[in-house]
Structure formats: C-alpha cells, structure tokens
Amino acid sequence: MSFTVYDTADLPREHRFEWWRETVSLGAGPTRITTDRPSDFTGSMGILSLGATRLAVLDFPPLVSERTARLIRQSDPETYEVTLLLSGGMDVSQCRQDARLAAGNFNLWSSSRPYTGRSTSDRDSGPSRAIVLHLPRVDLLLPEAKTDRLIAHALPSATGIGAVLARHLVSVVQEAKSLTEGDGERLGDMTSDLATAFLAHYASAADRLPPDTRRQLLMRRLDLFIEDNLADPRLSPPAIAARHHISVRLLHKLFAERKETVAETIRRRRLERCSTDLLDPTLSSLPIHAIASRWGFTDAAVFSRAFRTAYGISPREHRHRHGARPEPGWALSP
Numbered sequence: 001m002s003f004t005v006y007d008t009a010d011l012p013r014e015h016r017f018e019w020w021r022e023t024v025s026l027g028a029g030p031t032r033i034t035t036d037r038p039s040d041f042t043g044s045m046g047i048l049s050l051g052a053t054r055l056a057v058l059d060f061p062p063l064v065s066e067r068t069a070r071l072i073r074q075s076d077p078e079t080y081e082v083t084l085l086l087s088g089g090m091d092v093s094q095c096r097q098d099a100r101l102a103a104g105n106f107n108l109w110s111s112s113r114p115y116t117g118r119s120t121s122d123r124d125s126g127p128s129r130a131i132v133l134h135l136p137r138v139d140l141l142l143p144e145a146k147t148d149r150l151i152a153h154a155l156p157s158a159t160g161i162g163a164v165l166a167r168h169l170v171s172v173v174q175e176a177k178s179l180t181e182g183d184g185e186r187l188g189d190m191t192s193d194l195a196t197a198f199l200a201h202y203a204s205a206a207d208r209l210p211p212d213t214r215r216q217l218l219m220r221r222l223d224l225f226i227e228d229n230l231a232d233p234r235l236s237p238p239a240i241a242a243r244h245h246i247s248v249r250l251l252h253k254l255f256a257e258r259k260e261t262v263a264e265t266i267r268r269r270r271l272e273r274c275s276t277d278l279l280d281p282t283l284s285s286l287p288i289h290a291i292a293s294r295w296g297f298t299d300a301a302v303f304s305r306a307f308r309t310a311y312g313i314s315p316r317e318h319r320h321r322h323g324a325r326p327e328p329g330w331a332l333s334p
Contacts, residue, residue, distance in 0.1 A: 003176035005057075007044040017041040020060075027056060027134065028081065029111050030071040035063040043127065048176050050188030054134040057173055059127045060119060067115040076112050080135045080147065082195050083107045084157060084166055088121030088128025097152035106155040106162060108199065110148070112137070131169050133195055140196055146203040155202055164220045165198045194220065218244070219254060230270050233296045237262045270295045271310050274303070278319040288315045 006023065008016035017038040023045060025031045035041055046057035083106065090101040094115040101107050109115050121128045140147065157166035172179075172187055179187070197217040200206045206214070225243060229235045240262065241251045255262050273295045277283050283291065289300040292315070297303035307315045 003046060003048045003179075005044065005046040008042050009044075013039070016043075020045075024065070027054070027077075027132075028079075029067065029077050030074050032066040032068065032071065033063055035061065037061075046173070046176075048173070049184065050172075050191055051185045052136055052139060053188040053192050055169070055172065055191075056132045056134070058130050058132060061127050062119045062121060064119075065115075065117040067111065067113075069114050072112060072114065077134070078137045079111045080137055080140060080199075081109050081111065082133040082135060082198075083109070084131045084133075084169055086129040086131065087126070088119060088130075090128065090130075091118045091120055092116070092152050094152045095148060099152045099154045101154050104157050104166075106157055106166070106198070107152065108147075108150045108155070110137070110151060113151070131173060133169065133191065135192060135195055139192060140199070142196060142200055142203060142205050146205050147199055150199060150202055153202075155198075161198050161201045161217065161221070164217070164224050165194045167224065168194055168220070190216075193217070215254070218246075222251070222254070226266060226269065230266070230273060231294060231296055233298045235266055235296060266296075267306060268310070270297065271307055274307065274315070275311065275318065278315060288319070291315075 006019075008020060011019055017035065020041065020043050021031070021033045024033060027047070041061065043058070043060040045059075048055040048057075083101075085101050085103055085105050085107070087103050089103070090107070092099050092101060092107055092109065092115070094109050094113055099107060100120070109117075119128050137144075156162045168191065172191065193213045193216060197206070197213060222240060222244060225240060226235065237248050237251055241248045244251075251262060255265070258265075260268065274291055274297070277286075277291045277294070278288070289303075292300060292303040297306075304315060307318070311318060313321065
C-alpha cells in the first residue's frame with residue numbers, strides 16, 4: 001500500500017513554504033497558511049489512502065491556517081477532519097466555538113465552514129505533530145446537527161473510545177509500509193467505523209450506529225482493556241465482563257466468533273510479552289520467574305508449561321537459543 005512521505009528538506013529553501021501551502025490545500029481544500037518565518041520553514045507530510053478514507057501525518061512549525069468563506073466557495077471536498085494532536089499545541093476556531101488543544105487531544109473540524117487554526121508550539125520545543133483523518137461527510141451516518149456540536153472542542157484520547165481510536169490511528173501509521181492494497185480497503189472501513197463511533201459517543205448519538213459497528217466497537221474496547229491489563233493476575237472473563245457492564249455469557253459469545261476463547265487470548269498475549277522480554281538485552285539480568293510475574297503469571301511451573309506448549313521450547317532455552325537482542329522499530333505516542 002502506498003504511504004507517501006514528503007519532506008521540505010528535499011526542496012530548495014525558497015520553495016519549501018509555498019510547496020507546503022499547495023500540498024495542504026490539495027487535501028483539505030484551498031487554505032490560507034501564514035508563518036512568521038517562511039524563509040526557514042521546515043515540515044513533513046505523510047499521506048495514506050484507505051479507500052474513501054484518507055490519513056495524513058503532519059509535522060509543522062508555528063503557523064496559522066485559515067479556510068475563509070471565499071476559499072470554501074472556490075472548492076470544498078465536503079469532509080470532516082478528525083485531528084489527533086501528538087505533540088505541540090493548537091488554538092482552533094470554527095462555528096463560533098474556540099478550543100485550545102494540547103498533545104493527546106482530538107479535534108473535529110469541517111471543510112465546509114470557515115475555520116482558523118493556530119499552532120501554539122514554539123521553535124525551541126520542536127514542531128507540532130498530528131494525525132489527520134479525512135472523512136467524507138456523506139459517509140458519516142450521524143445527524144449533521146449533532147456532529148457539528150463537536151466542532152472546535154478538545155476531545156480526549158486517553159481512555160475509552162478515544163483511546164481505541166487513537167491507538168488504531170497510530171498503529172495504522174506505524175504499519176503503513178507493510179500493508180497491502182487489500183489491507184488498505186479493509187482498514188479504511190474499519191477506521192471510518194471507529195471514527196464514527198467516537199463521534200457518536202460524544203454527540204450522544206450512539207443509537208444511530210449500525211449493530212455491526214457497535215459490536216465491532218465493543219470488541220475493540222475489550223481487546224484494548226485486555227492489552228492494558230495483562231500484568232494484572234486478576235484479569236479474567238468475569239473481571240472483563242464486569243468492567244464493560246456485560247454478562248460473562250455475552251463476553252464468551254462475542255469471542256466465539258474468533259478462533260480463541262477469552263482465556264486463550266489472555267494467555268497468548270501474556271506469553272507474547274514474556275517472549276519479547278526474554279529477548280530484551282536490558283532485561284537479561286531479570287530472572288525468568290520475574291518476567292513471568294510481571295505479565296500476570298503467578299505460578300512459575302504453570303508459566304513454563306504454557307510457554308513450552310506455545311513455542312516448543314522452555315523459556316530458558318528460548319532466552320539462550322535466540323540471545324537477547326534489541327528489536328528494531330519506532331513508535332508514535334498519542
């Protein structure tokens with residue numbers, strides 16, 4: 001799948017800011033962008049197409065972006081833009097609403113209404129970074145009046161549906177270069193559903209979501225909860241069901257659509273974390289039983305048997321056969 005990254009560092013200095021203005025306008029519609037220091041402007045932009053849905057990853061210095069009524073009449077892609085601010089800060093104004101965004105906030109704005117955004121990061125603290133999800137307005141199955149109430153508000157990404165969407169967006173960007181075109185189409189539908197569910201939650205319109213979308217959203221919340229609580233030895237089907245206000249019977253029914261039961265999922269993910277830690281050179285002095293304990297295994301013998309069943313060798317053999325080594329990769333943190 002095509003994930004194209006553009007960087008002003010690849011351009012002559014005198015053309016960098018003009019290129020940025022033109023490129024942003026291609027995605028969000030004609031936009032007036034100004035900066036105090038256009039002569040030494042630096043920025044980058046990654047573009048990822050997911051069917052009808054589109055993701056952009058932006059790094060930019062202090063600047064001001066404006067969509068005026070005149071520019072909207074000139075051209076309007078008729079999209080909602082869901083922005084996850086990863087670093088820096090922004091002040092946004094639209095529909096007589098104003099919001100100050102900090103790293104970790106979501107914000108919604110419309111390409112069809114006059115808009116002003118001002119980066120509040122300074123040059124000493126580094127550029128702002130954001131992931132922007134372009135959603136065709138016609139595909140958003142929510143009442144427009146309710147959706148518009150969310151425009152220019154700082155919406156959280158630390159917990160609940162916000163955390164589900166934020167982690168999904170970050171994960172898609174991280175894995176973009178390894179995805180196929182078919183993956184992109186499926187991820188586009190999934191991303192659109194999650195964003196719609198996120199907006200529906202804050203617009204008090206969750207009852208307008210299709211049943212399949214609500215079920216998928218619940219499964220993602222369950223997955224995220226399991227992932228975040230693997231270290232807790234008390235993690236169990238009853239604890240998971242209670243936390244999400246559903247019955248244990250419904251929990252098992254939801255997981256019946258997969259190849260793993262709830263308990264099998266917990267065990268597999270814990271073993272994966274242990275396997276990774278056993279190969280981590282920074283943890284080479286940590287006893288194997290301590291690694292097992294930090295991922296919820298309270299019985300060393302039970303852990304050893306489960307590990308051998310899953311990987312065909314003992315934890316000790318795994319550690320020595322493969323050798324502790326660092327794993328390559330990078331991360332975006334919402």
